[in-house]
Amino acid sequence: MSAPTSSSDAGVLPGSAQPTQEAVQAALATVLDPEIGKPITELDMVEAIQVRGDGSVDVVVLLTVSGCPMRDEITNRVDRAVRGVAGVTDVRVVLSVMSDAQRSGLHEKLRGGTPTRVIPFAQPGSLTRVYGVASGKGGVGKSSVTVNVAVAMAQSGLKVGVLDADIYGHSVPRMFGIDRGPTQVDKMIMPPQAHGVKVISTGMFTRGNAPVTWRGPMLHRALEQFLSDVFWGDLDVLLLDLPPGTGDIAISLAQLVPSSELLVVTTPQVAATEVAERAGTIAAQTRQNVVGVLENMAYLPCPHCDERIDLFGAGGGAAVAERLTTVLGHDVPLLAQIPLDVRLREGGDAGVPLVVSDPDCEASKQLRTVADRLGHRSRGLAGRSLNLSPSRGLAATPPHAH
Numbered sequence: 001m002s003a004p005t006s007s008s009d010a011g012v013l014p015g016s017a018q019p020t021q022e023a024v025q026a027a028l029a030t031v032l033d034p035e036i037g038k039p040i041t042e043l044d045m046v047e048a049i050q051v052r053g054d055g056s057v058d059v060v061v062l063l064t065v066s067g068c069p070m071r072d073e074i075t076n077r078v079d080r081a082v083r084g085v086a087g088v089t090d091v092r093v094v095l096s097v098m099s100d101a102q103r104s105g106l107h108e109k110l111r112g113g114t115p116t117r118v119i120p121f122a123q124p125g126s127l128t129r130v131y132g133v134a135s136g137k138g139g140v141g142k143s144s145v146t147v148n149v150a151v152a153m154a155q156s157g158l159k160v161g162v163l164d165a166d167i168y169g170h171s172v173p174r175m176f177g178i179d180r181g182p183t184q185v186d187k188m189i190m191p192p193q194a195h196g197v198k199v200i201s202t203g204m205f206t207r208g209n210a211p212v213t214w215r216g217p218m219l220h221r222a223l224e225q226f227l228s229d230v231f232w233g234d235l236d237v238l239l240l241d242l243p244p245g246t247g248d249i250a251i252s253l254a255q256l257v258p259s260s261e262l263l264v265v266t267t268p269q270v271a272a273t274e275v276a277e278r279a280g281t282i283a284a285q286t287r288q289n290v291v292g293v294l295e296n297m298a299y300l301p302c303p304h305c306d307e308r309i310d311l312f313g314a315g316g317g318a319a320v321a322e323r324l325t326t327v328l329g330h331d332v333p334l335l336a337q338i339p340l341d342v343r344l345r346e347g348g349d350a351g352v353p354l355v356v357s358d359p360d361c362e363a364s365k366q367l368r369t370v371a372d373r374l375g376h377r378s379r380g381l382a383g384r385s386l387n388l389s390p391s392r393g394l395a396a397t398p399p400h401a402h
């Protein structure tokens, strides 16, 4: 701590510490970019620091893109950190924007110096568990389950991402309460975050609520892009909300991330269980592991006496689990039975998942059980099929899908 030494130090009170450039730099090194989750100093986002004799500090911060949705948050974080440095009397944060060259440099840095497109989850040694959430029929609650399980995992301290691959019925952003698109840095896409989860959805790349009419190969390409061009960071778990049915995208997932596993969602209804079985048995062809079955809308608790009313029948989840165990030749457990709960639907509509708004209700408890079982399994080869040819049979890749 040095005493004021020059005439420009007139504004510093006698005896107060003079902030140093190094101290300000160290404070800035604690500021994380909200989207990338790394210190802004490491991302070359701090262009200049000026410490004046009166203890006021100017910091020039480079945003990755102009109109960055995080500009206010970044400004606040920088302001707070620098104000905490001893002797700082005032802080001025000046925002500027990276040049194309700087953005490319950041892009390369984030890729870890790898210039070509890779899917991090498909690399040997990847520690991220990838789960495709599948169902036979639409409307059985696959998206609601994906969102709530992801948030429950994040609540337990895991780093979680959700990829809404339900290209035709993308409802995930709304369920998370996300109404903005991702930021794009060079060719890299920064996923918005909500309730502690990084989220990307086709819905973020279509205008308004325009229906998506992509066909198989384009879907494959879109999925590949979401897996490789989105900056997911180090995730513990990635959940993919797959379109209903036994469609192309489930096969694409198996090809792009051979170690991915499936979670099958069904209702107790016979019509739903039959197609759920079919969706699950696709895993026999793709040699994916099915981690379990989740029965949603399992029953309606009577609002008067709490008795279970089997609105959609009973036993469907157990039947699918048993059948898949036989067909796939490995244990496929029934992981949870989630009751019908109007608050689950309301939470989805309002963008506040049930595990946040009503963590103690039965549906939330069941969803947390699934999150705990899937989130804290150790990654290993036990119980997984050895898919030794990841690039086999990749669909032709047409030009850029969006």
Ligand SMILES: Nc1ncnc2c1ncn2[C@@H]1O[C@H](COP(=O)(O)OP(=O)(O)OP(=O)(O)O)[C@@H](O)[C@H]1O
Binding pocket: 135, 137, 138, 139, 140, 141, 142, 143, 144, 145, 166, 169, 170, 171, 243, 244, 296, 297, 338, 339, 340, 341, 342, 344, 345, 346, 348, 349, 363
């Ligand atoms: N357990 C539940 N209790 C009450 N409502 C539920 C429950 N599960 C889902 N829902 C509601 O049912 C509707 C369909 O759910 P959701 O969108 O999650 O299904 P989905 O299987 O993803 O559908 P799709 O694949 O067709 O997009 C939503 O309005 C959702 O809020």
